[in-house]
Amino acid sequence: MTKSDDRYERFCADIKTVGLRMTEQRKVILRVLAEASDHPDANELYHRAYAIDGTVSLSTVYRTLRLLEEKGAIQRHAFDEGRARFENTDAEHHDHLIDLDTSMVIEFRSEEIEKLQTEIAARLGYDIVRHKLELYCRKRC
Ligand SMILES: [Zn+2]
Structure with missing residues (x-):
């Protein structure tokens, strides 16, 4: 089972627990979401889903x-x-760099920054819950 299959199964389970009907359109949306490794907004997800099933609506x-x-x-x-942009929450923790000209989102992770943040919070008497x-x-020219 791939990571996206795994996500898809979990999404389906989430939909079922709230008692929503699992329609073909919703399956397509969940599949598209499960396969997304970027940070798409609702419109982008809609276009990806619509390309697979032309009956998918933006409101769904x-x-x-x-x-x-x-x-x-x-x-x-x-x-x-x-x-608003969305991403799967099962990815490892990372931070984001946003290119203001292209709106491209780049993920990064720095152990130095993680460590420094923990130290700063501790110095102020706190434990970080999330950040x-x-x-x-x-871009530099
Ligand atoms: Zn991200």
Whole structure:
């Protein structure tokens, strides 16, 4: 079983626990979401799903996303207050660099930054529960 098959199964289980009907359209949306390794917004997900099944509607995409977000299966990002983008929550922790000119999102992870953040919080008497680091950048010329 691949990672995306695994996600797909979990998404289906999440949909069932809230008593939503598993329609063909919803299956397509869940499949597209499970296979996404980038940070697509609702519109992009809609286009990917629509390419597979022309009866998928944007409102079903929104409803499905909202539900999975409530279930904690996907994470919503609002980079630079732009359109919400989504990603699977089973990926290893990482931070994001956002290219302001192209809106491209690059994932990175720095052990130094992770360590430094823990130290700063500890110095202030805290344990970090979670954190989000977003770097808004322009390419050097
Ligand atoms: Zn990410």
